[in-house]
Amino acid sequence: MSCLFCDIAAGAVPADIVLADDDFVAFLDIRPVFKGDTLLVPREHVVTLPELPAGLRDGFLERAQRLATAMVEGLGAQGSFVAMNNTVSQSVPHLHCHVVPRTKGDGLKGFFWPRTKYADAAESADYASRVAGSLG
Template structure:
């Protein structure tokens, strides 16, 4: 399925030109127009999914291996010393285009700090309580998926 009003659907399916670095039946990988660093790429599924929670498992199962190949090419071709794989879900997580997409951001020695956070502290009891809540919610998700 595609969304006629989605700019990433149009880019992924070749209706809007892009700097494409890879394409197959499921994905188009383009260079980001607002790059965090030189070579910043976006993996765009050709089918429309609002976010990773809506995506087909067959599609999501192909994304991480593709990101690894792109990151490896960034290291080999651009001299990147590493790369980040970033996928945002929801406005509060920084998602601005509601079409599943994955950022592959090359990192360079002495480059800017990005995709970082200051580690917080959590007590053992809080960790156990949070783990219990997540286990229950995950069990519900998996049970719903089986039906």
């Protein structure tokens, strides 16, 4: 059975990659809560957080921290929203952590996640480049 996020991690499906290393890939969500919304995934197919191997836990959190900082430094956000679902509301059955840029008054309330769109591929590539550039 094919997994979209495994295919992105393998380079078989195009995505705006923000971070890539031996264990993890981060890329822009194609239906972002706010522009710059980045998904962090392990390259290994893992469905939920409880299934994440112990050897990947620290690395997963470290990269989420770096992405949270990149939302501020790269996109000028005031902060970030970091979240993941396990099974329920998990649109792709592959562990993924949303790291979303936040600004006071941006309209995000509770657990209602509005979705937006990028104007075109150039705009999404610009957001990916700005986040990636601030990762160092």
